[in-house]
Amino acid sequence: MTEKLYVSSSPHVLSPEDVPKIMRHVIYALIPTVGGAVYFFGLRALAVIVLCGAVAVITEAVILAVRKKKVSTIMDTSALLTGILFALTLPPSVSFGTAAIGAFIAVAVGKQVFGGFGQNIFNPALVGRAFLQAAFPVEMTTWVPPRVLQKVDAVSFATPLGGFKFSHLMTSHTSLFLGSVGGSLGETSALLIIIGGIYLLWRRYIDWRIPVSACASLVLLSAIFYLINPQKYPDPVFMLFAGGFMLGVWFMATDPVTSPVHPKAVWIYGAGIGFLVVIIRLFGGMPEGIMYSILFMNALSPMLERFTRPRMLGEER
């Protein structure tokens, strides 16, 4: 009769949710968007996404091995997710070499430099993207039209936001919503992104406050400008669906590691992203501002957290 009993601290039951499962489901939620990328930009898009995913996973595995950590944690698929998300932010014509460098930076600098899973301050995919933006500015802002619009002159082709900023061209809301416009691989179709986002909300894998507060603040602020001068400023619906806002808000801003958890902090964080996007888009030098907005709010998040501790039950404040 063996009598060795396993002793551990309570609780003695654990919920069925775990990290690998959550990561897996976020990847599932990206399936429509990945499908859209292939539909709009051809099989090359798939090649870029697969490449970035592979580079991310290999980078993580090598670094874990070098740091003598358990390499098996690669199975949590968080590196794969970073790679895919990163790929979706790239222009369709990006070279494979550039894409691979960025994916490497995303995992190596964006995540592992900070100490690995859960330690990073900035969204790793966006760190990779920001690096490429600085290192290869021209390549990162050269756009090709989606396959449905091949007739368009490809040389001077611009994204809806770029078109508006530099030539005051307006894109129809329907094309923006469906995705038959220029832009990064995964950002063009608001519809496909929202499908994935709603899936995540339904599974409760993302905090609903983030998309709600970010969208609300973007719409409110841009509506104010639009009402002041409809000739000069774009309408709020355009602002909502153009560029990378949808992809950023649903899939990058909601990254739990780099967003706050105290409810009040979350509201401020989301609202801050919407606010900054409007300011950068309307008054900055670049047509798009979602990347910097998220990175900035990521940096602010630990401080927001510190000042928003929830009121404890029975606490006088």
Add this chain to the structure above:
Amino acid sequence: MIERALKGGVHPDECKLTAPSPIENFPCPERLYVPLQQHLGRKARPMVKKGDVIAKGQKIGEADGFISANIHSPVAGKVKSIDKVMLPNGVFDDAVVIDVDQESNSVAEPTWPLKPVDDLTPDDIRTIAREAGIVGLGGATFPTAVKLSPPENVKIDTLIINGAECEPYLTADHRLMLEHTDEVIRGAELVRRAVGAEKVFVGIEKNKPDAIKKFDGILKRKDGWEVVALKSVYPQGAEKNLIKVITGREVPVGGLPFNVNVAIQNVGTVYSLYRAASEGIPLIERVVTVSGDGVKKPGNFRIPFGVMAREVLEHCEARFGEIEKVIFGGPMMGMSIKGYDVPVIKSTSGILCFVKAVRREPYGCLNCGRCVEVCTLHIAPTRVVKLVRAAKWDEVKKAGIMNCMECGCCAYVCPSKIPLVQWIRYGKFMLRKMEAQR
């Protein structure tokens, strides 16, 4: 009847397998190991020595001070020795070892006056609670007499009887409410009289519809009494939560229920109080749920204190050898024991055996916020634990760690499987240690 629901919390599989099993009297073994520390507070002082012949219900341990409790012998027999036994928390402590005399039916006279219960005054009721060694049977084992003695300047207006039993697996309170409805209500009436409350609420979770129906049938004709049907959520039965859910009042941080004019007692406690008052039987046994996939015959048993888990599990045909984990109490707050030679004591609401122990493989914190969402005391566990790990003790204290009731919701829900409660206990331990050194 009114309905209420706790905000936050978790809902693990209920697994109340033994809900239909009537309470059985556990056959008394040959020898009992009755610990002197079965309650919160100071250990009782032994009143017997080796060789003493004792009667059933005889006081064998005397409360040592205000926050302590008397201990009585559950059986007639002879004191073999006073020896160390392992308590559920793994600590070795003194126990009176009694060789049971199965023939003898000598019963000790109660050390309190036996009167018709309707004539008992508040002071009588407090005396009974103290003398009979009654403690909170919901798990905290706080001496009941102390809870029945609020400060003079406090007016208690509401009494809550806690029949939530929100821990998975446990059904002891459920069976008690079904089989001893009248005694529970009469016990509650004694408490009501002792604290002077006008309003009495009996809170029962909706996973016990039969108990709700039974209580409502009686209480709807009783002025000032009401059944509260609670949506099943863990940890609704925690005092502060139940008070908030039923009365809307928030017990202040570091305070007690009387600070918001509420008294709260578990159904098992009031039942024991009633038995002491009406029959003169002190607290010498309790209902224990034996369950889990490690036993072939689960059930609810009335077990005398001092019976070893080994004997209980033999009776329930445990799969010894296959069992990896045994828990005293419920799976959320109970303690996993190191061996089978641990006696049933006043806090033992259940003995659960599992063939497979859940093992954690912690990841780094995903910062997902689930722990923050479920903590019904709004403690923000992830932040507290990060501060503990960084040894920032001042901030740890300010973050409210001492307020944590260790309900386990945060650690249950954590997708990174971080043993949050263990870290919080460690943090509390360190803070207490530093305080003591000062």
